[in-house]
Every structure is written in C-alpha cells, then in structure tokens.
Amino acid sequence: MRGQDWINTLLPDEIIVEIFRRLDSKSSRDACSLVCNRWLRLERLTRAAIRIGASASPDLFVHLLAARFSNVTTVHVDERLSVTIPTHFGRRRSRDNSSLKLHYGSASDQSGFDSLCLSDSGLSALAKGFPKLQKLRLIWCSNVTSEGLSSLATECTSLKSLDLQCLSVWFEAVCLVYSNDVGCYVGDQGLAAVGQYCKHLEDLNLRFCEGLTDKGLVELALGVGKSLKSLGVAACAKITDVSMEAVGSHCRSLDTLSLDSEYIHNRGLLAVIKGCPQLKVLKLQCVNLSDDALKVVGSSCLSLELLALYSFQRFTDKGLCAIGNGCKKLKNLILSDCYFISEKGLEAIAAGCKELTHLEVNGCHNIGSTGLESVGKSCQHLTELALLYTQKIGDVGLLEVGQGCKFLQALHLVDCSSIGDEAMRGIAIGCRNLKKLHIRRCYEIGNKGIVAVGEHCKLLADLSIRFCDRVGDEALIAVAEGCSLHNLNVSGCHQIGDAGMIAIARGCPQLCYLDVSVLQNLGDMVMAELGEHCPLLKEIVLSHCRQITDVGLAHLVKSCTMLESCHMVYCSGITSSGVATVVSSCPNIKKVLVEKWKVSQRTKRRAGSIISYLCVDL
Incomplete structure (x- = not known):
C-alpha cells in the first residue's frame, strides 16, 4: 500500500542490524542512519570501530561517543588529527563548527594546552563505555598516565591489541616550551596492570614511551606471555636486554618482533630468538647488533618470512649469508642503509631464499648488478622490487629480473643513475x-x-614518473594506447605537454589520481579533455602549472563531480574566481590547497574548513 512503512512494521531489529553489518562502506551506513530514529539507533549498534582526533574537550567527547556506540571493539585516538565537531554535540546542530588548532605560548598556558589532550578521566570513561574493547591505539595522548592505563586494564579484560605512541620528536620540541619535564607519563605500573588483567593481549606496540623501564615490560611478559604474539619497541630508552630476556623466557608464541633501540644488544635479541621458535617477522634498527646475532637468526628462525634491517653498520655479508x-621460507627482505653489505650477501639470499616475493634495497651502496642478477635467476616468485639510491646497479641486473621474474607486479626505482631504457x-x-x-629521478630513463611499458604491460594501473627529464609526450601516448591507468604522476617531467596528457585523458577513463605539477607546457585544453573523459577523477595536483587558468578549471569541474582534492598553489593563471568555481561545483570536495590571497571572503564562509594554505602571506 502506498505510504505504508512495511520495513519498520515487519522487520525486527535483528534483521535490520544484520543488513547494516553487511554494508561495505561507512558512507552507506551513514546514509541509512538518516532514514529515521530507529535506523539511527540500530546502525549505532553495528559500529565496531571509531576514530577520535583532537577535540576541544576530548574527555567529554569520549563520554558522548560511549553513550551512542555501545558495541565498539576498536578505538583509535590520535591527538595529531584536527577534527571538526559541533559546539553542541547532540540532537540540535550548531552553525559554529570549529576545529582545534594547537597553539604555542608561554609556560603559563600549559594548563590550557593540557586540557586539549585526552586525560586519565577520558581513558577511564572510554574503558567503562566500551567494555568490549579489543583494540586500542593512543597516539600523542601525553596526558594519559599509568593510572588511566590501569583503570582501562581492569575494565577491558578482552583487550587484544594495544598501541602506545605517546610522543614524537615534533611534540617533544613543542613541549619544551611548557616544561622541562618532557616525556610519556605511562610508566611501569600501567603496563604491569595490562599484564595482570588483559590475559588475551596479542599485540603490543610501545613507541616514545620514555617513562617505561625493564620492570614494566618484564611484568607484562610474565602476565601475558602465553598470548602475546607481536611486540614492537621503539625509542624507549630505558628498555634494555633485560626486557628481551623476559620476552624470550615467557612469550613462546611470539611471531613478530620490531626493535628500534640503541640500548638492545646481541644478548637481548639472542634471548628472544632462542625462546621464540615461531618467529616469522623480524624488523631491526639496532646499531649495537652484529653478525653474531644474524648468524643465530639464520640457524634458529627457520619459519622467518619477513626480515627488515635498517641502518646497520656492524654486520657484513657474513650475517646475510647465514640468513x-x-x-x-623468507619471502620479504628489506635492506636499508646497510653500508657493509655487498652483492655477495644478496647472492646468498637469492641462492637460499627462492620463495622471495618482495625485495627492497635502499641506500646499500656496495650492492651492484651482480647481486640483482642472482635474484633474477633464482627468485622466480618475486612480485615487488624496490631499488632506492643504488648507484651501482645498472641495466644488466634489471634485465635479468625481466627475464626471470615473470610474476613481477610492482617496480620502484629512485635515484638509480645507472638504469636506463634498455633495462x-x-x-x-x-x-x-x-x-x-x-x-623518480632516474635521468637515463x-x-x-x-x-x-605501454606496448607490453597491459595491466599497468599505477604509473609514477617524477622528474625524469627525458620522458615526453611520446611515452604518454604509448601508455594511453596500451594501459588503463587509475593513478598517474608525471610531476617535473618538463617535456610532457598537451599532446601526451590529452592522450591520457582520452585513453584512461578510469583515472582517479593525477599529479601534473611543475609542467610548464600544460594548458587549459588538457583540463577540458580531463573533464570530458575522466569523470572518476578524485584527486588532482596542478601546482606550479602557470598556463592553466580559471577557464581550464571550469571545464575540469564541469563533469568531474567526484573530485575530492585539488592542489593549485603557484598557478599564476588561477584566481579567486577559479577557486570559487572548484568549491561550488564539486559537492564531494574535501581539500583545496591554494594561496591565501586567492580565497575570497565568500569562499571562506562557504568552505573554510576544506581550504589549506601552503604560503599564507604570499
């Protein structure tokens, strides 16, 4: 019957809730929640995760969220994120939507600064409001102490994942304005409480937790040793080999270990390796480790699948040969700034680790083409290869990869001066x-x-050629004829002009992301072609394109109604009129980056929250 509400009349709550759970996007759930009060209430029951940014009153914000979303199991609190919230958070909406801006001042302003961060009271409210909590991330929550973490541990006994990243280098610099007592206030007592009450904890990440010592991590290992599977420790100056020995003794199920520390030596790592036979992921940035530790990794970690070694200066090819x-079973290897590794070490990896699928070599200046040749000959399952700042690797090595690695799906080249067109x-x-x-910056290509690539790689969807001076229109025309790109970045390729980009617009209708910044020969005709043929475009970067004007922007946004982000700084042909056109024509626009003087007062009133300024006083 016309006008009859059959859905709300016939369907019970359980059916509608199940329908909401099966929706695959947040936007779809949001739309459904606006139908009526009943659907709003039921949709809230299906929310399993929430993300909280910086707010003017974070503790109150947590109270309000907890009252509305009772089944949340995942909470991410990141005080770095500025969010827009109504002044009156409730059924009535306020026109005054303001976002938090961190401010700098004298030490007398410290209390005001502290009030902008989540406190122990807010964490306690979070614990009581979300008793089913399983995953919690606290980023930059510098006002949280052991007291708050302890109260959370007693309430949320089902917690499985805890990520504490309480301080960053930038934040430390800011805090110096206010006090000489800088650091994370979560100490041993809080971590010990987690170990005592959260017996299901599987994942723990500690970063910049300067208040923690070995005592807290040892007690945690004693409490959750049977369940802990993943541990990350970075920039925690008071955590040493003692903690690692406790982890090795009690956490027998550990399969992932990430260490970034100047205070952990061979002794600590060896204790974990010998005590945790199921280790599959090992990420190390520890300057005091040597070949002796890696030799034991090679002989003991027979299930290892991912190994990442960063900034190692005390181990050589001997350690890599042992691996x-x-x-x-090694599948993923990352070597970054390992100055004493040569192609001999990479040859040993290729010979022994034939299941390798991902390889990244970054800044290892002694590795040359011979090592990469070995990878090409032996590692036939390789799907992703990244060569960054590897001056000694030339065409010969990459040619061997082309012949042997038929399943390669991703290739990254940065500052490889010896690699050219032949490769x-x-x-x-x-x-x-x-x-x-x-x-990027491979000038011989x-x-x-x-x-x-355009002629043979028909599956190519993501192409980025940045600051490659020898790439021009001919290349883009070939790519447009052979590939259906979704993402394209040709920033700084000065030889590219209208002809190449028009071909892309006509040949790649699925294009979603485009960066043409610093292309001086690009004009309004390209914008018109993009607007006509690429209706799915969501992000575009036009910065430093001097020949693009308001006319071109008008043609672009006429059909690109899905546009969400537009960067257009230092475009002398674009005025306040063009900025207003973008804002008014794109209903989904979320970010516009432009000079401040090009934004009119009317545009500020209409869309001030989405406009960012790179050069405020230009």
Whole structure:
C-alpha cells in the first residue's frame, strides 16, 4: 500500500542490524542512519570501530561517543588529527563548527594546552563505555598516565591489541616550551596492570614511551606471555636486554618482533630468538647488533618470512649469508642503509631464499648488478622490487629480473643513475603482469623505456614518473594506447605537454589520481579533455602549472563531480574566481590547497574548513 512503512512494521531489529553489518562502506551506513530514529539507533549498534582526533574537550567527547556506540571493539585516538565537531554535540546542530588548532605560548598556558589532550578521566570513561574493547591505539595522548592505563586494564579484560605512541620528536620540541619535564607519563605500573588483567593481549606496540623501564615490560611478559604474539619497541630508552630476556623466557608464541633501540644488544635479541621458535617477522634498527646475532637468526628462525634491517653498520655479508643458508621460507627482505653489505650477501639470499616475493634495497651502496642478477635467476616468485639510491646497479641486473621474474607486479626505482631504457624495455617485455611502476629521478630513463611499458604491460594501473627529464609526450601516448591507468604522476617531467596528457585523458577513463605539477607546457585544453573523459577523477595536483587558468578549471569541474582534492598553489593563471568555481561545483570536495590571497571572503564562509594554505602571506 502506498505510504505504508512495511520495513519498520515487519522487520525486527535483528534483521535490520544484520543488513547494516553487511554494508561495505561507512558512507552507506551513514546514509541509512538518516532514514529515521530507529535506523539511527540500530546502525549505532553495528559500529565496531571509531576514530577520535583532537577535540576541544576530548574527555567529554569520549563520554558522548560511549553513550551512542555501545558495541565498539576498536578505538583509535590520535591527538595529531584536527577534527571538526559541533559546539553542541547532540540532537540540535550548531552553525559554529570549529576545529582545534594547537597553539604555542608561554609556560603559563600549559594548563590550557593540557586540557586539549585526552586525560586519565577520558581513558577511564572510554574503558567503562566500551567494555568490549579489543583494540586500542593512543597516539600523542601525553596526558594519559599509568593510572588511566590501569583503570582501562581492569575494565577491558578482552583487550587484544594495544598501541602506545605517546610522543614524537615534533611534540617533544613543542613541549619544551611548557616544561622541562618532557616525556610519556605511562610508566611501569600501567603496563604491569595490562599484564595482570588483559590475559588475551596479542599485540603490543610501545613507541616514545620514555617513562617505561625493564620492570614494566618484564611484568607484562610474565602476565601475558602465553598470548602475546607481536611486540614492537621503539625509542624507549630505558628498555634494555633485560626486557628481551623476559620476552624470550615467557612469550613462546611470539611471531613478530620490531626493535628500534640503541640500548638492545646481541644478548637481548639472542634471548628472544632462542625462546621464540615461531618467529616469522623480524624488523631491526639496532646499531649495537652484529653478525653474531644474524648468524643465530639464520640457524634458529627457520619459519622467518619477513626480515627488515635498517641502518646497520656492524654486520657484513657474513650475517646475510647465514640468513640465506637457514631461512628458506623468507619471502620479504628489506635492506636499508646497510653500508657493509655487498652483492655477495644478496647472492646468498637469492641462492637460499627462492620463495622471495618482495625485495627492497635502499641506500646499500656496495650492492651492484651482480647481486640483482642472482635474484633474477633464482627468485622466480618475486612480485615487488624496490631499488632506492643504488648507484651501482645498472641495466644488466634489471634485465635479468625481466627475464626471470615473470610474476613481477610492482617496480620502484629512485635515484638509480645507472638504469636506463634498455633495462626498462627488458622489464616491459618480460614482466607482462606489471601493475605498478614508480620511477623518480632516474635521468637515463626516457621515451624508449616507457613506450615499451605501454606496448607490453597491459595491466599497468599505477604509473609514477617524477622528474625524469627525458620522458615526453611520446611515452604518454604509448601508455594511453596500451594501459588503463587509475593513478598517474608525471610531476617535473618538463617535456610532457598537451599532446601526451590529452592522450591520457582520452585513453584512461578510469583515472582517479593525477599529479601534473611543475609542467610548464600544460594548458587549459588538457583540463577540458580531463573533464570530458575522466569523470572518476578524485584527486588532482596542478601546482606550479602557470598556463592553466580559471577557464581550464571550469571545464575540469564541469563533469568531474567526484573530485575530492585539488592542489593549485603557484598557478599564476588561477584566481579567486577559479577557486570559487572548484568549491561550488564539486559537492564531494574535501581539500583545496591554494594561496591565501586567492580565497575570497565568500569562499571562506562557504568552505573554510576544506581550504589549506601552503604560503599564507604570499
């Protein structure tokens, strides 16, 4: 019957709740919640996760959220994020929506600064309001102490994941304005309480927790040793080998360990390796570790699948050879700023770890083409390769990868001065499954290499060619004819002009992201073509494009109604009229980056919350 509400009349709450649970996006759930009060109430019951940014009254904010969303199991509190909230958070809406701005002042302003951060009271409210809590992240919550963490532990006994990242370098600098007593206030008592009450804890991440010592982590290991599976420790100066020995003794199920510390030595790592036979993920940035530790990793961690070594200066090829000889299940290897590793170490990895799928070599200046040749010959399952700042690796190494690694899907090249068109052509011909290609400042790569990619890599969807001076329109025309790109970044490629970008617009209707910044030869015709052929475009970066004007912007936004982000600083042809056109024509716009003087008072009133200024007083 017309006008009859059959859904609310016939369907019980349980059915509607189940329908809400099956919706695949937050926007869809939000839309459904606006139908009526009943649907709003039921939709709130399905919310499992909430994200809280900085708010003017965070403790009150937590109270209000807890009263509305009773089944939440995941909470992410990040005091770095500025959010817009109504002045009166309730059924009545206020026109005065203001977002928090961190301010700087004298030490006398400290109390005001503290009130902007989540406190122990807010954490206690969070614990009582979300008793089913399983995952909690606290980022920059510098007012939370052991008292608050203890109260949370007693209430949320089902907690499985705890991430404490209480301080950053930037935040430390800010706090110096207010007090000489800087640091995270969560100490041993709070962590011990987590170990005592949260017996299901599986994942613990501690970063910049300067108040913690070995005592707290040892007590936690004693309490949750049977359940803990993942541990991360970074920039916690008072956590030493003693804590690692406790982890090795009690956390037998640990499979993921991440350490970034100057105070952990071979002794601590060896204790974990020997005590945790199920270790699968190992990430290390510890300057005091040596080859002796890596030799034991190779002989003991037979289930290791991911190994990341950052800024190592005390181990050589001997350690890497041990990994290659023992860790036959290794799939992901990251070597970053390991200055004493040569191609001999990479050859050992290739020979022993034939299941390798992901390899990143970053700033290892002694690794040359021979090491990469070995990878190409032996690691046939490689799907992602990243070569960053590797000056000694040339065309020969990458050609071997093209011949042997047929399943390669992603390739990243940054500042590889010895890699040119020949290598790119070899990759294009051999790796037909390539989906992502990111190149930056590789000046020997030009049109020939990228043309080959366009001709042979039909699955390519993500292409980034930044500051490659030899790439021009010819390359983009070939890519447009052979690939259906979703993401394209050609920032700083000065030879690219209207012809290449028009071809992209006409050949890639699925384009969602585009960065054409610093292209001096690009004009309004390209904007018109993009507007006509790329209706799915969501993000565009036009900064430093001097020939693009308000006319081009008008053509762009006429059909690109899904546009969410537009960067257009230092575009001399764009005025306040063009900015107003973007804001008024794009209903989904979320961010506009522009000079302050190009924003009229009317535009500020209409969309002040989405406008960002790179150069305020330009």
